[in-house]
Amino acid sequence: MTNGALHPADPLAAAVSITATERPLSDDMLRRMDGYWRAANYLSVGQIYLRSNPMLDEPLAIKHVKARLLGHWGTTPGLNMLYVHLNRVIVERELDMIAIIGPGHGGPGLVANTYLEGSYTERYPAIERSRGGMDRLFRQFSWPGGIPSHVAPETPGSIHEGGELGYSLAHAFGAVFDNPDVIVACVVGDGEAETGALATSWHSNKFLNPARDGAVLPILHLNGFKIANPTVLARIGRDELTDLLRGYGYEPHFVEGDVPADVHQLLAATLDTVLDRIAAIQSAARTDGEVGARPRWPMIVLRTPKGWTGPKVVDGKPVEGTWRAHQVPIADFNDPEHLRQLEAWLRSYRPDELFDEGGKFREEFAALAPTGHRRMGSNPHANGGELMKPLSLPDFRDYAVVQSEPGAVKAAATATLGGYLRDVMALNADAANFRLFGPDETASNRLQAVYEVTGKAWMAETEANDTDLSCDGRVMEVLSEHLCQGWLEGYLLTGRHGLFSCYEAFVHIVDSMFNQHAKWLKVTRTIPWRKPIASLNYLLTSHVWRQDHNGLSHQDPGFLDHVASKKADVVRIYLPPDANCLLSVADHCLRSRNYVNVIVAGKQPEANWLSIDDAVRHCTAGAGVWEWASDEGEPDVVMACAGDVPTLETMAAVMLLRDYVPDIRIRVVNVVDLMVLQPQSEHPHGLDERAFDALFTTDKPVIFAFHGYPALIHKLTYRRTNHHNIHVRGYKDEGTTTTPFDMVVLNDLDRYRLALDAIERIPRLRDRLPDETARYWALIERHKLHVYEEGDDLPEIRDWQWRR
Incomplete structure (x- = not known):
């Protein structure tokens, strides 16, 4: 037996050769250690x-x-x-x-x-x-x-x-x-x-x-x-x-x-x-x-x-x-x-x-x-909730997008969040208990404001043109989703806090790691001596509807289905429709304990719908009627949406419907917390029957524009009174390198399709269906001819603005 296989020139070689011949254990210690073994x-x-x-x-x-x-x-x-x-x-x-x-x-x-x-x-x-x-x-x-x-x-x-x-x-x-x-x-x-x-x-x-x-x-x-x-x-x-x-x-x-x-x-x-x-x-x-x-x-x-x-x-x-x-x-x-x-x-x-x-x-x-605590079975770092200190968090309202009317201002949601995370980093610098993890995508995901207070951790070689690298950096970037997730899990389990930012399509790489962590949390909830730890927070961005430039390889919202299949006392899914809602949701998730929180938000400038106070109320409820976009009284149709791009297309469809049918009565329902759709018996966030029916009615058609695969909405709502009237549009694996609007057209999530869906399902409008169908196909043909000729969306699509 020999120890070490170092190169002769290595300065440690001498020490290793001593190790090979030393017998540091006395006869009594050897006897006792062997007995313990x-x-x-x-x-x-x-x-x-x-x-x-x-x-x-x-x-x-x-x-x-x-x-x-x-x-x-x-x-x-x-x-x-x-x-x-x-x-x-x-x-x-x-x-x-x-x-x-x-x-x-x-x-x-x-x-x-x-x-x-x-x-x-x-x-x-x-x-x-x-x-x-x-x-x-x-x-x-x-x-x-x-x-x-x-x-x-x-x-x-x-x-x-x-x-x-x-x-x-x-x-x-x-x-x-x-x-x-x-x-x-x-x-x-x-x-x-x-x-x-x-x-x-x-x-x-x-x-x-x-x-x-x-x-x-x-x-x-x-x-x-x-x-x-x-x-x-x-x-x-x-x-x-x-x-x-x-x-x-x-x-x-x-x-x-x-x-x-x-x-x-x-x-x-x-x-x-x-x-x-x-x-x-x-x-x-x-x-x-x-x-x-x-x-x-x-x-x-x-x-x-x-x-x-x-x-x-x-x-x-x-x-x-x-x-x-x-x-x-x-x-x-x-x-x-x-x-x-x-x-x-x-x-x-x-x-x-x-x-x-x-x-x-x-x-x-x-x-x-x-x-005592030096025993490895009793070390408090292996029961991180015993050591965890709450984060010092700034008031997220200070980062809000200010607007005069709904949809009047555009903002990149993740860029807005980046300013908030920057100050989370700054406030917790001395405590050293918060890190941001991501696979080479912090700047791509518009979170680069954090570099104003900390660099990217890096101990390898550096070159003159490198930017934001630092041996003291607290942003962890490496092009391995496995490594980012593993680091974050170890960080959380020993009593600290963090957030994992990832391209939506590639978070699937850690599906099995998410499984294991969710199972760990499930089991620890039944172990009294296991103290709660900070939640595992995912921010999924560069998402399916804005990966039109990278094409099908970067388009997949299916992580939501994977997460939703887990135990309700562990998982949470949030789809904030704008920057202010993202601020409210992120602050809530960073304060939470013993959950896996999944947040999906876009990084491109999009309409901001709610003031910060309205956003807080909306996110606290998890879903609600946007009264300012809805008509009073009993609706002809409920236009529901979950996700930023589906919300945009729903709002545009609402405007189209009012142009097409001036006397139409529309209710707009936006869902932020996806799990409110489940019954309370299935998820603690679920709306009770009366609250759900108050939003979605018991007998009116519901056109639901969803960020992910449509089947997930049906899975969550199948026991609801009005489920047979819920018609869901979402991603159906139709993607390519194309324009942003063409992506939604390919998947039948566009405003024209949503408007036609509503007309098809409102009984008093059935006689209009042939003309409206013809109008739909004419609009789609015009769109297709334009994007293939010009390589960009029509001006009225690109420059669209909400109006009541």
Whole structure:
């Protein structure tokens, strides 16, 4: 076994060679740490297999074994060894450290270790450190009404649902931004390392400022196999792997072996070396007061056998060190030999040496763990709501668009929001608890006002023509939606606040990450000791209706459907129709807790419909009648809309209808909070039946212009009284590179189509339908001829202005 594979000229080479030969653990410390490791392994195996007889007081029988064997063993012994070694350095160095465990299938190990350190029992008093508590600990694992097999929200000390498809390293870096005293030990599984999200996450070190941020210690855990195949990074050779990791900007330190005593010593020495290096990097940056060249941060590559210390052979087939150790190495207990093997495996950890007669972990081993909040299972950074401080927010009314009449002024909604976010940044600069995240689109999305108070975080090389780059920047831009989302999640989960700005079509890249975070929030709502965190806020802009220049590849509003399918107590969707409504919605979302808020707003100058006071009232209600655009009394038709461009087209359709049919009675209803459309029984924002019917009537036609796919409105309203009269126009996957108005024409969302829809559905106007249909097609033909000839929309479309 050797440690490190550095180039001979590297200044760290000498230190690494010492690490390879040092044995920093005394014989007594080695004995106790190995005992702690064996105890964690014993508890891990017990969780997977046993429903009773936790101390093996009687010979193991089939009645003691769970009927359904669920869980994963393969990665667990390596994680258990890392945990006890991290405990040692936390105690000796008084570190503020949390662990993020990428291999999701190490759940039993993290539960075991938090149980051994006492933090588990503090959160779950029924799982006391005794024989009875151990029995309940084992039985609850992967058991109905119990706990999941992953490192989940139920696990104290976790901010990361293990097995999340490659997000561990992004979460780790997000956790240490603006957290100068925190170190995150991030274990990256070698299967996880094959994902695109994880491969990108290595580049997070180009954004980490050692003067003001904490540190991430990546630990690449190579046990060689995924579920049924070898892993790439375990099969490319030491030199190639070293070159890869050095190319990412890290200094890899290798710990390899299968003899526990040797691995203990080498891992202890290596941890001392890398933590000394981290301390030196931070000290240099913080003492000098300025950051020089980007440091090469250390990391560890831990190579141990998959399923280490487990059965070596089962049914004549090798298990330890193979893919067969991944999940449950011994199954099918109809075979008496399997029961004998399981008992021998459990007894190989010598539990009677580790636990006293009452089932309590013996003090000589238990004393190795940190105490209080230094225990990784009790660190408050892993329960970020305990640390969260509210944002200092400016009065959003100060940024309002001022107008004399509805629609008289045009404003770019996101540019207006940019001024507000600039001052949010400024007000919270000292607290360092707010960041803006986005994939190279902050300026594109018209939020560049934030650069007036902060730059873009950047620790890589700079050139003379670069703009707004800063090692102290608090805007996080990297062309990876995965990385932006992962950073933000880690930042939120450790008690801070943020906003993710993204092109609407490409937010789908993080669909699975949104899923996991929404599930995390759902579960934590039922865990009393998990404190609420700041909401995950999305601002989706450069949206489908104003991506006419980029074409179909940039046109997709379907994230709304994805979000709306989740639990109602977690998700919120907002479609502000103008700049003032966007200000009101954004302020509300930044103040909220434990939600995923999705805001969709355009970046192009559009009509501003409401004064700021009217906008606040409208957004608070979530939907309402625009009286100034509506006729008194019972309407012939309800013209409803949700989204900025659908609102524009609806208002233009209203004007057309009044020109076509002077005695028509129209009610205009605008929806900001999409979830008000659901019944109250389905969503807490839902309008009750009387309120909904008061807006949309019980029997009149409703022409609903919607930002996204029409089916979503039907899904939300199908139980409403007047649903059979609701006719929805929205996006139907007809897009190309064309003019803004032609985009809505292609999807039948244009003002002419909406006006014709209304006439078709008002019974007293049916005799006019042939003439109005002819007029519609003449207008569409005129439009098409003009845009293909001139490359721009008709003047009356381009220069349209609302009038009553």
